Amino acid sequence: MSLTTAQTQALGTDLRRRRDLLAAELRERLHTSGQDVPAGLRDYLGAGVDPSEAYEELADDLAWLGHETIVLRRLDAALRRLSIGGYGTCIYCGGDIPPERLQAMPAAESCVACQEAAERERRRHPA
Numbered sequence: 001m002s003l004t005t006a007q008t009q010a011l012g013t014d015l016r017r018r019r020d021l022l023a024a025e026l027r028e029r030l031h032t033s034g035q036d037v038p039a040g041l042r043d044y045l046g047a048g049v050d051p052s053e054a055y056e057e058l059a060d061d062l063a064w065l066g067h068e069t070i071v072l073r074r075l076d077a078a079l080r081r082l083s084i085g086g087y088g089t090c091i092y093c094g095g096d097i098p099p100e101r102l103q104a105m106p107a108a109e110s111c112v113a114c115q116e117a118a119e120r121e122r123r124r125h126p127a
């Protein structure tokens, strides 16, 4: 059940669109107030602010940045697989990832069974 050329092209367009949107959002957030740091970090380092409140904002910013950076990296990895080959193939078992799964999650790198197995493994051995 491999992807057709039309499906692959549509997924590539979708991936690039998601990537550009996310990159623009990250750039905007990082340049808030003309500072190349999240606003929460700037406030936390700044004098005369309530440290607990600033810390909460900092933690939120860093959690958001960490998450968005991972998503960005996944999108880039998927685009790379799309250009060099391997897109739509599960990185664990080498089987085809069903088109419906890719349409819902264009950056998916594994089939459902392998992803669930990997998640079970992570729960058993938390980092």
Ligand SMILES: [Zn+2]
Pocket (backbone or CB within 6 Å): 090, 091, 092, 093, 094, 095, 110, 111, 112, 113, 114, 115
């Ligand atoms: Zn698999």
